[in-house]
Amino acid sequence: MIPSAFTYHRPQTLEEVFELLGRHGDQAKLLAGGHSLLPAMKLRLAQPQVLIDLGRVRELAGVSVEPDGALRLGALTTHHQVMTDPVVRRHAPLLAEVAGVIGDMQVRYRGTLGGSIAHADPAADYPAALLALEAEIEVAGPGGRRTVPAGEFFFGPFITALQPDEVVTAVRIPAAAGADQGWRWGYRYLKMARRASDFALVGVAAAIAREGQGAAAAVRVALNGVTGAAYRAAAVEEHLAGRVPSEELFAEAAARAVDGVDVDGDALTSAEYRAHLARVYTRRALAEAWQRAGGQAAMAAG
Ligand SMILES: Cc1cc2nc3c(=O)[nH]c(=O)nc-3n(C[C@H](O)[C@H](O)[C@H](O)COP(=O)(O)OP(=O)(O)OC[C@H]3O[C@@H](n4cnc5c(N)ncnc54)[C@H](O)[C@@H]3O)c2cc1C
Incomplete structure (x- = not known):
C-alpha cells in the first residue's frame, strides 16, 4: 500500500x-x-x-453567480462545499443533494468536483446530475480555453473529452429555464449503493418543470452506474414531456430507463438486476422530483 x-x-x-x-x-x-x-x-x-498539486491555484477555487444567472463552481470546490454552500443550495439544489451522498465525511472534505468529473468513474454521482442540469465544463490548456457541454464530456469508463494537457477549471450550471413562463422545477437524485458511502450501483438524477396547468413542461432524466458513462434517458423524457403526470405515466416512462443501453453486469450485480434497479429508481426519482415541483402530494414514491 x-x-x-x-x-x-x-x-x-x-x-x-x-x-x-x-x-x-x-x-x-x-x-x-x-x-x-x-x-x-x-x-x-x-x-x-x-x-x-492544484490545491494552490487560486483560479480553480470559488463559487459565484454570473450576470446571466448561471452558477459557476471552481474545479477545486469540495463535495462538502457543494453540499453546504448556500449559493449552491439555492441555485443548484440537485447538485447539493448529490454531493451529500458522495462517500463519507472524509471523502467529502477532500474530494473535489473537478477531480471527480475528470476521473469519470462510471459509478460516480455527479455526472448524471450535470447531464440533467445541462451543465458545461470549462477546460483550459496551453492552447487556450474551451467549454464542453456535459453531454459531450463523458465518453466511457474513465474516458472524457479532456486532453492530456488540459485542466478542468470550472463547472457552469445555467439558470433554470422557463422562469418567465412560471415554470416551477423539482429535482431529485436517488442512488442504490450496497452500503451508505459506496459508489452507485445505479444513480438517477431527475429534473421536472411544472407549468401552471399542471403538465410537465420539461423533463430531464440522467443515469449513472448503469453502463460505461452517464447518459440522458431520452425515451423517458419523451414519454413524459408536455403531459400531466400520474403514477401510471411515471411507471410507463420509467420502464424505458435503459432503452438502447448496453447495461453492465459485473461482480456486484447482474445486468438484469441493474436494469431493474434503473427502472425502479427512475420511477421514484421522477415522482419525488414532481412532488418537489408542487405536483400532487399523492404522487409519493412507492
Ligand atoms: C472511500 C471512498 C468512497 C467514495 N465514494 C464515492 C461515492 O459514493 N460517489 C462518488 O461519486 N465518488 C466517491 N468517491 C470518489 C471521490 O468522490 C473522489 O474524491 C473523486 O472521484 C476524485 O476527486 P479528487 O478531487 O479526490 O481527485 P484526485 O483523486 O486528486 O484526482 C482524480 C483524477 O482526476 C485528475 N484531476 C483532478 N483534478 C483535475 C482537474 N481540475 N483537471 C483535470 N484533471 C484533474 C487527476 O489527475 C486524477 O487522474 C469515493 C472515494 C473514496 C476514497
Missing part, C-alpha cells in the same frame, strides 16, 4: 501547471483531493513520477 516514488510540485498559477505538464508529459499527474488518485497509486494502478 505504499506508492512508488514521485516528485511533488505545488504551482500557484495555471501557466505554471501547463509548463509542468509540458515538461513532464505523461509521467505527470494532476492532484486535487487525492481521493481517487492516491488509492490508485497505493495499489500501483497508477505510478506517476511527478505529481502536480
Whole structure:
C-alpha cells in the first residue's frame, strides 16, 4: 500500500501547471483531493513520477453567480462545499443533494468536483446530475480555453473529452429555464449503493418543470452506474414531456430507463438486476422530483 516514488510540485498559477505538464508529459499527474488518485497509486494502478498539486491555484477555487444567472463552481470546490454552500443550495439544489451522498465525511472534505468529473468513474454521482442540469465544463490548456457541454464530456469508463494537457477549471450550471413562463422545477437524485458511502450501483438524477396547468413542461432524466458513462434517458423524457403526470405515466416512462443501453453486469450485480434497479429508481426519482415541483402530494414514491 505504499506508492512508488514521485516528485511533488505545488504551482500557484495555471501557466505554471501547463509548463509542468509540458515538461513532464505523461509521467505527470494532476492532484486535487487525492481521493481517487492516491488509492490508485497505493495499489500501483497508477505510478506517476511527478505529481502536480492544484490545491494552490487560486483560479480553480470559488463559487459565484454570473450576470446571466448561471452558477459557476471552481474545479477545486469540495463535495462538502457543494453540499453546504448556500449559493449552491439555492441555485443548484440537485447538485447539493448529490454531493451529500458522495462517500463519507472524509471523502467529502477532500474530494473535489473537478477531480471527480475528470476521473469519470462510471459509478460516480455527479455526472448524471450535470447531464440533467445541462451543465458545461470549462477546460483550459496551453492552447487556450474551451467549454464542453456535459453531454459531450463523458465518453466511457474513465474516458472524457479532456486532453492530456488540459485542466478542468470550472463547472457552469445555467439558470433554470422557463422562469418567465412560471415554470416551477423539482429535482431529485436517488442512488442504490450496497452500503451508505459506496459508489452507485445505479444513480438517477431527475429534473421536472411544472407549468401552471399542471403538465410537465420539461423533463430531464440522467443515469449513472448503469453502463460505461452517464447518459440522458431520452425515451423517458419523451414519454413524459408536455403531459400531466400520474403514477401510471411515471411507471410507463420509467420502464424505458435503459432503452438502447448496453447495461453492465459485473461482480456486484447482474445486468438484469441493474436494469431493474434503473427502472425502479427512475420511477421514484421522477415522482419525488414532481412532488418537489408542487405536483400532487399523492404522487409519493412507492
Ligand atoms: C472511500 C471512498 C468512497 C467514495 N465514494 C464515492 C461515492 O459514493 N460517489 C462518488 O461519486 N465518488 C466517491 N468517491 C470518489 C471521490 O468522490 C473522489 O474524491 C473523486 O472521484 C476524485 O476527486 P479528487 O478531487 O479526490 O481527485 P484526485 O483523486 O486528486 O484526482 C482524480 C483524477 O482526476 C485528475 N484531476 C483532478 N483534478 C483535475 C482537474 N481540475 N483537471 C483535470 N484533471 C484533474 C487527476 O489527475 C486524477 O487522474 C469515493 C472515494 C473514496 C476514497
